[in-house]
Amino acid sequence: MSVDELVRENHEPKQIRLGPVGWVRWGWRTLTSMKTALILLFLLALGSIPGSLIPQRGVEPDKVALIYQQSPSLAEWYERFQLFEVFTSVWFAAVYLLLFASLVGCIIPRTTTYLRELRRKPPAAPKNLSRLPHSDSFDGDLTTEEAARRLRKLRFRVVTGDGWVAAEKGYLRETGNLFFHIALLGILLAVGFGSLYGYRGNVLVVEGDGFANTVAAYDRFIPGSRVSAESLQPFSFELSDFKVTYQVAGDKKGQELDYSAFLKVHDEPGAPGRDYELKVNEPLEVDGTQTYLLGHGYAPIFKVTDGKGQVAYEGAVACLIDQKATLTSSCAVKVPDAQPSQLGFLLRFLPTSVPLTDGTYASAFPAELQPQVQLIGGYAGDLGMRSGKPQSVYEIIPSELKDKIVPVVRGSFSAKPISVGGSVELPGGAGKLEFTGVKEWITLQTAYDPGRVPALVAAAVAVIAIALSLTIRRRRVWVRVKEGRVDVGGLTRTEGSAAGFTEEFADIVKALSAGEQDVR
Template sequence: MTVEELEKEQAPKQARLGLVGWLRWVWRTLTSMKTALILLFLLALASVPGSLVPQRGVEPDKVARFYQQYPTLAEWYDRVQLFEVFTSVWFAAIYLLLFTSLVGCIIPRTLTYARELRRRPPAAPRNLSKLPHHAEIDGDLTAEEAARRLRRLRFRVETGDGWVSAEKGYLRETGNLLFHVALLGVLVAVAVGSLYGYRGNVLVVEGDGFANTVAAYDRFIPGNQVSAESLEPFSFELRDFKATYQVQGDKRGQELDYSAYLKVNDSPGAPARDYELKVNEPLEINGTQTYLIGHGYAPVFKVTDGKGQVAFEGPVPCLIELKPTLTSGCVVKAPDAQPTQLGFLLRFLPTSVPLTDGSYASAFPGAVNPEVQVLGVFGGDLGVRSGEPQSVYELAKPEVMRKLKPLVMGTKVPKPLAVGQKLDLPDGTGKLEFTGVKEWITLQIAYDPGRFPALLASGTAVVAIALSLMIRRRRVFVRVKDGRAEVGGLTRTEGSAAGFAEEFADIVKVLSAGDKDAR
């Protein structure tokens, strides 16, 4: 055997962790305080897209508008679940990892703290002059009297032969643990709300009503433990909607306030009551909250087909295209029209004004001079009866649109229709009449049983972090010998030595004062 082979054989071999060792390492890493803080930061960071990108559960109309304006980008957003951040797979993964990390942090620290609470203060050091804070007291102070005075200052006291040991500030670690428990409580409350709560969105036009049933929602997101019978059986009718806008100045057209006036039935047999629904002032019925989150226009149209029959009549909710002026795009479908189905692409102008180039635009979001532009009229099979779902804001899918026949009404763009005016289609195909203007509102209806527990846990976390930051863990020792007393003190909290100096001086004054003053 050569020297190199001998050295290689005698060299220390690196120990292998094995499966159990790797699992133990992963668990210790996951349950460390550093990992918990990183996960908490990641959870906050992951919530940012939920504030910047419109969410389907809150603003479905804005999501639809985003698809119209940026179709390619919207598809990528949908692939990574940016339109549903708080129900996405990656957000849930961070959430569950943080939950596991907090549980792993809290349990061992709680056991350690319980042992610490039962432990008595240690004996006083022999040489108190080596402590960060030190003082000498002349007089007839005894160990028993020093212990009594320290107890009055709410110290935990331990005595011995000529010495006193006192400790204070246990609530600091209590606040630290309570903060982590409260944070865990917030996560549990959110989980309970996700399991037993639900939320949904609905669009309601003036004059229409809503009953809290699954079928009435435009979008319904139930928890895993929610059934159709879980919904609170209330209903309401939208009697009126009013919005006010800034009429002068640089902020002309800016929304000042808007309210929806409802007629509410709290239960099927309950009498109706009036309620004014405003932003951030939800309607609450037995824990179910109804929020007003948006509004727009729903012009009323009447479509008469080539045989003189009314093929469509009613309000049409329009998708907002320009928020400052509420210029909106509308789609009217008349699949029952004869001899051919009719489809209309329209633009609603709340305050229509002519421009120098001959076109028209809206100058104000209020319905001061409402008019409707006819952008296109098509005849043919709209694909409504194909069985495939269609958007109310889209006339037809691209492959269907290519098969439709444009009904050309001359080379000149027709003048916008005012209320009461109508447009006759060529070749006796039919006519479109603009009969009035209504408004629609979008509502989010939510039931979250974890809402109050989450609020309570959040309040507890604030109190706990205040305790953790404001309270210092400190010790005071007294040794009495030959009519002379020595006092020493130290803190067990980093960075609090300067703050303890003044308190230590006050403690020395109490110990050196006479019995009458001490009381």
């Protein structure tokens, strides 16, 4: 090998290969760094935004259904990215678990360092205290024992030596910092515990109907992995009445002012009923299970007579709200028992119906002042209701059954509406549809979360801990006594707090020189 080749070999940088273990260590150090934890916390907060802006299937299923009805393509994209179920989505859970691991990795070394700091004594006094950021001196006969005693009364941790005293306090700053991280971990643990052992469900209840807290009674039920049907608290209630008030004048005419559901609650089977007024943000609570009032709408009452003159259907039908401002709603009535063929109706409910100049009709106010319904379409044929396949209660014609259904009535928004007590005869003697009255429905969310109280406690601890971490300063004070001369020096171990320590240091010098103890 030539000299040039030898020099080149010795000076060329060698590539370092980490290997499997090295990559694992690098990944763990990156994950548990403070920078990564802050990024994950930011991503968790960022990921919560769509959960607040986009209706969630577990909270507002009616609004999710409305998006599917009005913007199917948009709803498909929302579904693809799990935006209707943000807080149970795969990507949100991934960020959550990574943040959990990052916090654990941060807490373990911080705890070790904190315990080491608690056992460490304040360092000995420097020889020249005048070089410290804060220093002063005075003449007196102060002894090291007396100086140590006075500093202990000022809640300093004190160490004495030959002619010097070292004191330090402000350890609660590190305590607050550590407990803040532990509290964040506690919040994540509480949320995870609540997800495992808690449940929530949604149900729509019409006036006059009841609800029992069983899995079968829910329209949508989301249990934790550790929840069984026997875990549910056995309470029930009936919806006796529902009342709502609206703004009747001004720019905000029609805006809801307040609404309440009046329930007859049975805390357990066989227990006497108790009256309860359920309001927004004032949930019904039974054995830790909370029932929230979410929304409301109308449920017109219809009576359907089939082609053989028999009453095939009679009851209230919950309508899907199309326009929140006026509560204009869409209804679907399915009659599987009609003879000689099944019947289906699409209707439009107008709480306060008024005619418009273009010949159509609209609702002018959300309250039930002039209730009418418009028959948008009537259908006869096989609705597929006996096939065993689930169907939407807001649709009449599944796409695969369009060829088996015959439209018998084709209406529009200009069709003459039907008032309470009115009816429509179907052509060809297919039957009759009667509009007999109006009820209201409410949507409820029932939630049991055993991690709710621990999460609240952890959040309170986090607030107190971060307050301690931000307000308390770590500071050190040294005293040297020699031949009637007392030198005092001090410094802070917290960046940006030197200015605040100036006044405190002056009070410490005053207390040492005069025996006073009025230190902030």
